[in-house]
Amino acid sequence: MKSAFTFAAIALISSAGNVFAHDEEALQMSPPGEPYIQISDVLPLPAFxxxxxxxxxxxxxxxxxxxxxxxxxxxxxxxxxxTPLEELQNGTAYDGLGIGNHTVSGVEIYYNAGHPGVDKPHAHVVLFHDEDAKSRLAE
Incomplete structure (x- = not known):
């Protein structure tokens, strides 16, 4: 399973360069506008x-x-x-995923057992867009 997960994660990251048509500049500050919705407005999760x-x-x-x-x-x-682990194990590919900013200073991939919105076990793949991003999101 570990090698399948690693392969899927590498494929996911490499596909991140394929971008949905969007105005990247418009996404740099919150709120990003339509079609995006704030997760905490529709799920029982904190705003931050x-x-x-x-x-x-x-x-x-x-x-x-x-x-x-x-x-x-x-x-x-x-x-x-x-990305739900079960779907990755069953061969689902997530191609052509959008990206908020083309600058990526670091990547983290980790397991999550599930939460409102994505309730099955899944992998979080996080692309940080600048050197201080992780610390700004920490608390």
Missing amino acids: IPGLGTLFVDPGTLPAGPFLAYDHDGKLSATVYM
């Missing part, structure tokens, strides 16, 4: 999630996303993908 920030997603891209993660000042700090 420590480690992820304030999340917005286009509902048509669920479950993978991208989720746009903003810091307390409303600056886009990360793009997050949430």
Whole structure:
């Protein structure tokens, strides 16, 4: 399973360069505008999630996303993908995923047992958009 997960994660990250048609500049500050919705407006989650920030997603891209993660000042700090492990194991590919910003200073991939919105076990793939992004999203 580990090698399948690793392969899927690498494929996911490499596909992140394929961008939905959007005005990247318009996404840099919160709120990003339509079709994005703030996650806390539709799910029982806090407005700011420590480690992820304030999340917005286009509902048509669920479950993978991208989720746009903003810091307390409303600056886009990360793009997050949430890919269900069961779907990856069954061969689902998430191709052509959008990205909030083409600058990526770091990537983290970690397991999540599930939460409102993506209730099955899944992987979080987080693309940080600048060197301080992780610390701004921490609390």
